[in-house]
Amino acid sequence: MIPISWILFLSLSLFSIGIFGVLARRNLLFILISLELMLNAVVILFIAGSRYHSVPVANSDGQIMYLLVLTLAASEIAVGLSLVIHMYRQHHHLDIDKLNKLRD
């Protein structure tokens, strides 16, 4: 028997680590990796909530939301990595602090 608070603690710890990565890193690739970690934290929360509410009858809503988050993550990574390649071709580095000029 696993208390639901353990899973909530795991999820929020992972989310805090992901937010630290988004705030602290300046490389665009690492920011995308941190976003992946945050999405994983949310997904753990969905699955645990679905499990928590599936005592009388089986509840599969969490896994369906997991499918939606998975699709979202795949789309986000496809667009984000194409932006990474575009940025590297234009600027030859991945520092997002250099993207402060609104010009071509």
Place this chain on the structure above:
Amino acid sequence: MLETIFIITAAIILICALLTITAHNVVHALLYLVVTMLAVSLIFFILGSSFAAALQIIVYAGAIMVLFIFVTMMLHQGEKSLAQERHLFHFSTSITAFVLCSILFCELTFILFLAPSETSNTILIAQAPAITVKQIGQQLYGPYSLLVVISALMLLSALITAIHISKSAASAQIKPEDTNL
């Protein structure tokens, strides 16, 4: 028994996530991220969602990681990238972000453990009925059919966006700027 496995898996997840965030080499970060994904899939197995666990391994640790590794292979320049990354990310420059995240973490932990609540003491039942793929499919093409359409539209728009961005990047003239990092 299940608690021990859960604690070990959670520790692996948190340690590998911290190593992913603080790594300087992108390849090392991706390897730690793969370990994190596999441990998350083990959490799903413990929670009884075997379909989600299999999808986690196939899609996250398979497809998305392959995308990341391809881009890293295209962009990684060995010691030069490492030197740039050491210049970009340092522990002394990320104290503010660390303090902000610590505040968030303490707040969430306070809400979870210290605030009076009923949910923090309840037990997650591990003997709930298992969810089969057939049930998920029936739900997915019954009451959740709009979700499937929205997911398909989202994937299509992401595909078109990725093609457009890479095409415009290929057709634009490449202006090498000074790379004094």
